[in-house]
Amino acid sequence: MTVTTRELLLSRIRDVADYPIPGVTFKDITPLLADPEAFTALTGALAELCVRHGATKIVGLEARGFILAAPVAVTAKLGFVPVRKAGKLPGATLSQAYELEYGTAEIEVHAEDLLPGDRVMVIDDVLATGGTAEASLELIRRAGADVAGVAVLMELGFLGGRARLEPALAGAPLEALITL
Numbered sequence: 019m020t021v022t023t024r025e026l027l028l029s030r031i032r033d034v035a036d037y038p039i040p041g042v043t044f045k046d047i048t049p050l051l052a053d054p055e056a057f058t059a060l061t062g063a064l065a066e067l068c069v070r071h072g073a074t075k076i077v078g079l080e081a082r083g084f085i086l087a088a089p090v091a092v093t094a095k096l097g098f099v100p101v102r103k104a105g106k107l108p109g110a111t112l113s114q115a116y117e118l119e120y121g122t123a124e125i126e127v128h129a130e131d132l133l134p135g136d137r138v139m140v141i142d143d144v145l146a147t148g149g150t151a152e153a154s155l156e157l158i159r160r161a162g163a164d165v166a167g168v169a170v171l172m173e174l175g176f177l178g179g180r181a182r183l184e185p186a187l188a189g190a191p192l193e194a195l196i197t198l
């Protein structure tokens with residue numbers, strides 16, 4: 019990704035103070051999505067990382083992760099598997115509980131959508147504490163698939179998510195287009 023593309027993405031992210039809790043600056047990506055040049059550059063850069071790391075399948079994390087992961091999967095010509103918040107998927111699921119920057123949550127996947135032999139790249143908008151990504155890697159491995167890596171638009175470096183995620187990555191790459 020060029021420096022200009024990184025600057026374009028950075029310039030389109032909006033800071034919203036004190037949301038959803040006082041003291042937390044929320045990084046709103048909607049202005050970036052609304053700009054076709056920035057959105058295309060973003061999905062192209064993430065798709066390139068998926069191909070570079072040999073992914074054969076894309077996992078997107080509900081909800082903001084879906085916005086990026088679906089166009090990335092289409093661009094990279096790979097299948098897309100949704101990891102959803104608990105209680106949303108109709109079939110037999112694997113579940114994983116985890117702690118968020120603000121609260122706790124549980125995510126699920128249809129185990130049959132991930133197969134032994136799949137090399138899965140996880141796509142999300144933000145890596146904050148790393149709890150969501152960590153839980154998704156657990157689900158991928160429990161389904162019998164391999165982890166190709168994790169790629170996010172933004173890493174909130176000051177929250178230490180990279181260090182938390184390291185054991186679960188087990189040598190797989192964590193890619194962030196922008197680190198704040």
Ligand SMILES: O=P(O)(O)OC[C@H]1O[C@H](OP(=O)(O)OP(=O)(O)O)[C@H](O)[C@@H]1O
Pocket residue numbers: 079080081082083117118119123142143144145146147148149150151179
């Ligand atoms: O690294 P973490 O501390 O786990 O935080 C990052 C996660 O938090 C946000 O999702 P959120 O659960 O707020 O849901 P949303 O996508 O539905 O807004 C974001 O989209 C990531 O998935």
Ligand SMILES: Nc1ncnc2[nH]cnc12
Pocket residue numbers: 042043044045046119144146174
């Ligand atoms: N500070 C933050 N901004 C945007 N998304 C987030 N997800 C978790 N923390 C976040």
